[in-house]
Amino acid sequence: MQIIEIYRSIQGESSFAGVPCIFVRLATCNLRCVWCDSEYTFSGGKKLTADEVEGEVLRLSSGGLLEFTGGEPMLQERELAPLMERLLHRGFTLLLETSGERPLERVPKAVHKIVDVKCPGSGEGGSFRMSNLETLTPKDEVKFVLMDRNDYEFARDFTRQHGLEEKVNSVIFSPAFRKIPSAERDSTNCHLDPCCLAAWILADNLNVRLGLQIHKFIWEPAMKGV
Ligand code: SF4
Secondary structure, eight states: OEEEEEEEEEOOSSTTTTSEEEEEEEOOOSOOOTTOSOGGGSSOOEEOOHHHHHHHHHHHOSSSEEEEESSOGGGGHHHHHHHHHHHHHTTOEEEEEEOSOSOOTTSOTTSEEEEEOOOGGGTOTTOSOGGGGGGOOTTOEEEEEESSHHHHHHHHHHHHHTTHHHHSSEEEEEEOBOSSOOSOOSGGGBSSOHHHHHHHHHHTTOOOEEOOOTHHHHSOTTOOOO
């Protein structure tokens, strides 16, 4: 497997935000979102066997929360799916962050999928694989990263059209973060003011979660490996 980094930190997103978590970050991505904060994953990393990844994870913790992220982890599905099965067997709670573009049928059912639907402002609108809607379970989460009102309306309409509020654990509306943020650990680095987003969500009576990437408020926003 091509791996960028394995480390332990605080989960910054999803309904697990704030909980200690091991992160396994896989290399490469086939999309190019304009606000991507993980471009350092597009190349490089080191080649590790699934056994070596498991060994490094166990060195950090014998259990708890573990997230596979990227890059796009599902580009390495052939090795990732059996590794996820093994770690589930060891008692880890697994999260998978995915762009929503790759097929998700082979993800073990016990994994909490956090699935992006790319909005128009990402530059990758339309990349979501619609058949992935069939793979969603009540413990999964769907995430929209929003640049502006146009993205918000897309996310709102998609959520309603596909009954996501009833279908999954959380529908997350998250303001896009600036690619080159200032050192300030505050919402001035968000493209879309969270205060404005909160007002829209309430006005439309949406049952969604306003998601902030809290690791960018705990540590300096540009910091990697946290
Ligand atoms: S899918 Fe994720 S890693 Fe890939 S370009 Fe978009 S934000 Fe970056």
